[in-house]
Amino acid sequence: MKRKAMMAGNWKMHMTISEACKLAEDVAQQCKKYDDREVLLAPAYTALSDVAAAIREDDIIVCSQNVCWEEKGAFTGEISPVMIKDAGGSAAIIGHSERRQIFGESDQLINRRLQGALNFDLLGVLCIGETLEEREAGKTFEVLETQVREALAGVEAGQMGNVVLAYEPVWAIGTGKTASKEQAQEAHAFIRQLIANIYEKNIAEQTRILYGGSVKPTNVDELMAQPDIDGALVGGAALDADSFGRIINFEQAG
Ligand code: 13P
Numbered sequence: 001m002k003r004k005a006m007m008a009g010n011w012k013m014h015m016t017i018s019e020a021c022k023l024a025e026d027v028a029q030q031c032k033k034y035d036d037r038e039v040l041l042a043p044a045y046t047a048l049s050d051v052a053a054a055i056r057e058d059d060i061i062v063c064s065q066n067v068c069w070e071e072k073g074a075f076t077g078e079i080s081p082v083m084i085k086d087a088g089g090s091a092a093i094i095g096h097s098e099r100r101q102i103f104g105e106s107d108q109l110i111n112r113r114l115q116g117a118l119n120f121d122l123l124g125v126l127c128i129g130e131t132l133e134e135r136e137a138g139k140t141f142e143v144l145e146t147q148v149r150e151a152l153a154g155v156e157a158g159q160m161g162n163v164v165l166a167y168e169p170v171w172a173i174g175t176g177k178t179a180s181k182e183q184a185q186e187a188h189a190f191i192r193q194l195i196a197n198i199y200e201k202n203i204a205e206q207t208r209i210l211y212g213g214s215v216k217p218t219n220v221d222e223l224m225a226q227p228d229i230d231g232a233l234v235g236g237a238a239l240d241a242d243s244f245g246r247i248i249n250f251e252q253a254g
Contacts, residue, residue: 004208005038005208006037006230007038007231007232007248008039008042008238009027009238010212012235015044017047024043024060026241028055030249036252039060040061040091048064048088062087063090064089065093066092066096081117082120092117107146126152126163126166127166130143130144130169130170152198166210167184174235192204217243220232224252224253
């Protein structure tokens, strides 16, 4: 049985509170009642609670764009899992390549963040992906393996139900260059096998692996038709309700 799809919008550092609420409401209008897919929205921290309130009646997961591992304390600039839940969120993106590349977040830090999310029952959306340089040097699988193993260190098999992975090749983010469906499928199959090696086959079969990097209405159907692609983590195209709506309502192959 194919896993339930997750169509996720990462709004990054966009949208004032009122803009975010309007977009969330417009996206909610686009969501048909599906049993086979979930929708997740990740607004900026400032808009989390208003967005959660605006779409309270809708079946949409509200997600933070990062999370600290502590409940509270002297961690200037951070957001705690308790604060996310208080704002109406139930998930957090962790290890996004912009956090890794621009803000220097390490695999060890990302591991702490993921554990923090899981300890407080948040869904952790763990992002991994190679740079262009790494891909051209033939290091894609090596990089993915290190990122996955280090991020999941200490995460128990029983917690994997609250982990979603997102493969986002850095060279495909915001560049308009999507990985081909073959490149994406190859990486996803590798990641799934890795999860099976770390845990067991059953867990690997149940874990959702999203693809991110220039997902658009025009390429979502072919990406979603790949056996190991279980959803999309969308940046630019998630900022417009019509285009994200088309992505949510991707056409099922076969
Ligand atoms: P784009 O869809 O704009 O390429 O961004 C992808 C991304 O980083 C989602 O987290």
